Amino acid sequence: MTTEIQLRNLQKWFGSNQVIKDFDLTIAAHEFIVMLGQSGCGKTTTLRAIAGLESIDEGDILIEGEPVQHLKCSDRDIAMVFQSFSLYPHMTVYENIAFPLRATRMAKTELDAAVREIARVLQISDLLDKKPSALSGGDMQRVAIGRALVRQPKAMLMDEPIGALDAKLREQMRAEIKRLHIKQGSTTVYVTHDQVEAMSLADRIVIMHDGKLQQVGPPEEVYLHPANLFVAQFVGSPVMNIADIDIGSAGGGAEIRLAGSDKGFAFGEGALSGISRDAPVALGIRPEAVLLSQSNAKGHLPAVTTNIEPLGSHDIVDVKIGDQTLRARTESGFVGGEGQEVWVNLDPEQAHFFDRESGLSLRKAG
Amino acid sequence: MAAVQTTSERALNKVAIISVLIVTIIFLAPIYWIVSTSFKPRHLATTVPPTIVFEPEISPFVKLTLRRSQLREQPTPEEYTAAPWWERLVFDGGEKIVRSGRGEVQLSGYPSRFVNSLIIAITSTILAVAMGTITAYGFSRFKMPGEQDWLFFILSTRMLPPVVVAIPMFLMYRVVGLNDTHVGLIILYTAFNLSFSVWLMKGFIDEIPKEYEEAALVDGYTRMEAFFKVVLPEAATGIAATAVFCFITAWNEYAFALIMTRRDAQTAPPFIPSQVGSGLPDWTVIAAGTFLFLLPVAIFTFLLRNHLLRGMSFGAIRK
Ligand SMILES: Nc1ncnc2c1ncn2[C@@H]1O[C@H](COP(=O)(O)OP(=O)(O)OP(=O)(O)O)[C@@H](O)[C@H]1O
Numbered sequence: 049m050t051t052e053i054q055l056r057n058l059q060k061w062f063g064s065n066q067v068i069k070d071f072d073l074t075i076a077a078h079e080f081i082v083m084l085g086q087s088g089c090g091k092t093t094t095l096r097a098i099a100g101l102e103s104i105d106e107g108d109i110l111i112e113g114e115p116v117q118h119l120k121c122s123d124r125d126i127a128m129v130f131q132s133f134s135l136y137p138h139m140t141v142y143e144n145i146a147f148p149l150r151a152t153r154m155a156k157t158e159l160d161a162a163v164r165e166i167a168r169v170l171q172i173s174d175l176l177d178k179k180p181s182a183l184s185g186g187d188m189q190r191v192a193i194g195r196a197l198v199r200q201p202k203a204m205l206m207d208e209p210i211g212a213l214d215a216k217l218r219e220q221m222r223a224e225i226k227r228l229h230i231k232q233g234s235t236t237v238y239v240t241h242d243q244v245e246a247m248s249l250a251d252r253i254v255i256m257h258d259g260k261l262q263q264v265g266p267p268e269e270v271y272l273h274p275a276n277l278f279v280a281q282f283v284g285s286p287v288m289n290i291a292d293i294d295i296g297s298a299g300g301g302a303e304i305r306l307a308g309s310d311k312g313f314a315f316g317e318g319a320l321s322g323i324s325r326d327a328p329v330a331l332g333i334r335p336e337a338v339l340l341s342q343s344n345a346k347g348h349l350p351a352v353t354t355n356i357e358p359l360g361s362h363d364i365v366d367v368k369i370g371d372q373t374l375r376a377r378t379e380s381g382f383v384g385g386e387g388q389e390v391w392v393n394l395d396p397e398q399a400h401f402f403d404r405e406s407g408l409s410l411r412k413a414g
Numbered sequence: 415m416a417a418v419q420t421t422s423e424r425a426l427n428k429v430a431i432i433s434v435l436i437v438t439i440i441f442l443a444p445i446y447w448i449v450s451t452s453f454k455p456r457h458l459a460t461t462v463p464p465t466i467v468f469e470p471e472i473s474p475f476v477k478l479t480l481r482r483s484q485l486r487e488q489p490t491p492e493e494y495t496a497a498p499w500w501e502r503l504v505f506d507g508g509e510k511i512v513r514s515g516r517g518e519v520q521l522s523g524y525p526s527r528f529v530n531s532l533i534i535a536i537t538s539t540i541l542a543v544a545m546g547t548i549t550a551y552g553f554s555r556f557k558m559p560g561e562q563d564w565l566f567f568i569l570s571t572r573m574l575p576p577v578v579v580a581i582p583m584f585l586m587y588r589v590v591g592l593n594d595t596h597v598g599l600i601i602l603y604t605a606f607n608l609s610f611s612v613w614l615m616k617g618f619i620d621e622i623p624k625e626y627e628e629a630a631l632v633d634g635y636t637r638m639e640a641f642f643k644v645v646l647p648e649a650a651t652g653i654a655a656t657a658v659f660c661f662i663t664a665w666n667e668y669a670f671a672l673i674m675t676r677r678d679a680q681t682a683p684p685f686i687p688s689q690v691g692s693g694l695p696d697w698t699v700i701a702a703g704t705f706l707f708l709l710p711v712a713i714f715t716f717l718l719r720n721h722l723l724r725g726m727s728f729g730a731i732r733k
């Protein structure tokens with residue numbers, strides 16, 4: 049159950065459509081990896097390739113250092129939880145969970161003990177005699193996880209296992225999956241397109257886009273230091289503001305002018321070290337780093353509010369500076385209404401700079 | 415739903431019930447006729463109007479299964495009382511049972527035709543459903559070049575009516591010595607049902623999510639094991655429906671059987687009408703043969719009725 053998985057330079061085509069591109073990733077033993085990306089970016093295909101359900105065109109998949117890309121999936125000793133759960137309808141819950149063990153020709157008493165133990169851990173002991181069609185979504189998901197765990201596989205793959213559940217149940221199952229992982233410690237690759245799920249579960253998040261790996265790192269690193277424009281905009285809610293800027297200098301520091309605006313924000317020189325002033329640069333700033341003020345404090349620029357989204361715990365306020373709109377996060381009720389004059393400043397500590405053309409972050413990570 | 419019914423609704427209900435009754439009677443009338451005739455004494459079989467109330471007797475079934483001939487002279491009272499009850503029934507009808515030199519009764523042509531029908535229909539059904547299921551699985555799960563063309567080709571084998579194919583088949587079978595053999599008809603019926611079985615089963619297997627097998631593959635089973643342990647149980651409904659259709663087709667088939675069989679492998683459908691033509695037809699015996707012939711399909715369908723109800727929707731309603 050303590051297995052390292054390596055993916056080396058994976059390539060996969062469906063016809064002329066390349067679905068996985070130059071994919072490199074090393075998953076440490078016990079690690080909980082979450083693959084995050086939009087629909088159609090190749091998450092499922094990557095997972096299926098690891099499981100052996102999909103062939104790969106180039107590259108290596110190594111489990112415990114052994115290349116497995118030529119092994120049948122039954123020989124890889126990996127368990128998978130499918131998005132649709134795929135519980136066998138003609139078998140009881142007990143038989144569903146016992147099914148992987150029956151493939152190993154395990155002794156009856158041992159098998160029975162293993163099934164009952166996993167059922168106890170997952171709190172489904174009273175469901176063992178039922179058919180899957182009689183279960184609720186949450187229980188089906190527990191059974192599916194039980195079926196995957198019972199064999200104590202080398203690794204667990206989960207393809208949006210709770211995507212089909214309603215929001216409340218999802219939250220509950222998320223906590224449960226985390227608890228189970230801490231208890232069992234199996235190497236896990238978990239696929240989702242829900243960033244909250246990714247943030248709360250992952251040891252490391254793998255962000256994919258168009259079959260390409262964009263960034264790998266612990267959740268806070270991905271959030272605080274996005275490697276490129278795609279990650280910056282994909283992680284975090286509401287979405288990070290991206291604005292075209294000119295960089296000038298004023299008073300021994302740098303001045304950040306939003307495109308179409310004649311005044312700028314004063315940033316210390318340190319915030320901009322190593323960033324070329326000539327190439328087109330985009331500023332990325334999260335709504336919580338857009339600071340609003342009711343009065344003209346030092347360094348603030350005037351702006352007009354254009355839209356307010358009250359979210360209970362806080363408000364999201366759109367402000368217009370020049371011809372650019374930034375979204376700011378404020379206390380609830382901070383701004384009275386639309387069309388109001390407010391003063392805006394940016395937190396240089398939380399500013400990100402990206403190369404407009406390549407999209408890559410211009411700030412050194414860390 | 416026990417809500418108040420308006421008068422018009424109640425009237426409508428009555429009309430519906432009466433219509434269903436009428437349709438049921440119309441459909442069941444011929445079957446009742448056959449069944450009742452097969453329990454009538456011979457002289458009541460052809461009365462006009464038909465006799466509805468009569469004392470049922472089973473002499474038609476005795477006459478159906480045993481060889482008999484016309485009585486030249488009445489049996490002596492000793493002969494009559496010494497005869498077993500079923501032989502007396504035959505005497506009563508003006509006939510006697512033919513016995514061999516050692517006094518053994520002999521079976522008529524019907525029992526062996528019936529057994530032939532059973533052997534041929536059951537075997538060809540098993541073969542057609544088994545091969546059809548495996549073929550359908552292949553078409554459903556794997557990509558192959560020209561898949562659509564192959565499927566159309568398979569279906570097209572069913573497009574010619576049997577009578578068109580029967581003569582060339584007869585000539586070919588004569589060369590290879592398959593005329594009037596069980597194997598010959600089994601091959602023919604299997605081939606005839608196979609296209610239907612492939613298409614029907616493909617529909618059912620397409621409905622089974624392939625994640626079921628993939629889960630089994632990941633759980634350490636080979637594809638073969640996954641097929642038998644996961645796909646087959648899931649396809650049981652479809653298999654039952656396909657089997658009933660294939661069995662009915664093979665059981666009722668007439669044209670091939672008429673041309674390709676004579677004695678050894680002759681099935682019941684061409685045999686029963688041949689009895690009409692021999693001498694003055696005894697309709698009670700023909701009705702008895704027809705009645706027995708109806709039974710296997712009825713029993714088979716009844717046994718599989720739970721699967722059929724779901725299967726007949728061709729996978730449209732699946733839970
Ligand atoms: N069997 C297949 N044949 C052809 N194309 C495929 C096949 N499976 C997936 N694709 C394509 O590959 C791409 C990646 O699909 P994949 O299922 O891996 O995406 P995903 O990230 O899991 O998306 P989702 O979040 O919607 O599940 C998609 O464009 C999809 O259309």
Ligand SMILES: [Mg+2]
Binds near residue numbers: 092
């Ligand atoms: Mg997917």
